[in-house]
Amino acid sequence: MADKNGRLLMELLKKPGNSTCADCGFESPEWASYNLGIFLCTRCAACHRHMGAQVSKIKHLKLDQWEDAQVARIKDIGNMNSKLKYERWVPPSYRKVDKNTPQVLVEQYIFSKYSREEFIHPERQSYTSGFMEGYLMKKGRENNQFLPRKFVLSEIDNTLKYYVKDRKDPKAIVKISDINVEFAPSKIPFPNSLQIDYLKDGSTRHIYVYHDDPQTVVNWYHAIRCCKLHLLQVAYPAAAECELLDHLSQDFIREGILYKTGPSPKVGQPKHEVFK
Incomplete structure (x- = not known):
């Protein structure tokens, strides 16, 4: 079962938008949030853990065991659909993150995106x-x-x-x-x-x-x-x-x-x- 789910995750990584981190765009993500249904790099995955499991539940793609329902969740959502929801109203002036962005800006971007949902509810900005x-x-x-x-x-x-x-x-x-x-x-x-x-x-x-x-x-x-x-x-x-x-x-x-x-x-x- 674990081998089958592992293969499915590797196949899902090849789909458009999934081959890079959903938050910073770093290539070849090694983690995923199975309740949010997205793939993440190591740095952004650590920020997701900091938010708490009530917001984002994190697993390593290869080192952790995956259940069928968790893989199905990622298959249903994926990075592109997640962006359509959580980045709907990002202000043009807002500095998006990349691999060179200071850590505090990365953390607060992720908190703003998922925990405070500022880009879903612009009145919170x-x-x-x-x-x-x-x-x-x-x-x-x-x-x-x-x-x-x-x-x-x-x-x-x-x-x-x-x-x-x-x-x-x-x-x-x-x-x-x-x-x-x-x-x-x-x-x-x-x-x-x-x-x-x-x-x-x-x-x-x-x-x-x-x-x-x-x-x-x-x-x-x-x-x-x-x-x-x-x-x-x-x-x-x-x-x-x-x-x-x-x-x-x-x-x-x-x-x-x-x-x-x-x-x-x-x-x-x-x-x-x-x-x-």
Whole structure:
């Protein structure tokens, strides 16, 4: 019985859509969720286990024993049908995952997809409203300590503001259209973190923030991306959406200070450089 079911699973893997992970697209998945009826890579299968068996029940394709009903469930659903259901209303600005995506983004994408069913019920997508307000732990410029700061994101005003303590006036006002936001940069020793870059007076400035709750940070990340897309669509109405998506956010491979020569080659001046 086990050999027959094992052969059936290998045959099902060959069907369109099943040869890659249902969540990240990684080739040759070795796991499956037998109640959701999908094939998964090792990394995404671990995230499914983290959701709990009440949401997703995981088995290895070769190392575990499979019952007839479990194989039949996968045969009935498969990756393509699952995507039609669970990815029905993914916001265009939402960053989908691949093999290079930071782990927290992978986990929260899977939780959003199956546990919270945000892409079945778009009213649950708080990050698409164009407004977000809340507290994040911000790194101080002088002492490098992280302290709670209130942040307000407003698409209507094209601003991201943050406030120090209970002051009415914001400490800083940044244009959303000028922002680049990087998820989990190496500079911050927290996986649930953001680096927000912007220009001020001709120089690149940085805001480093994190939150203990990964969903909170991921929501801020996608809220900024969503606002940027809407603002770009207004500024460039004739541009294709796929072209604008490339300008929402970029993760940097390496970032730091280099000495760069000015007009006079004799003197090197420190310049902040970013390598992609």
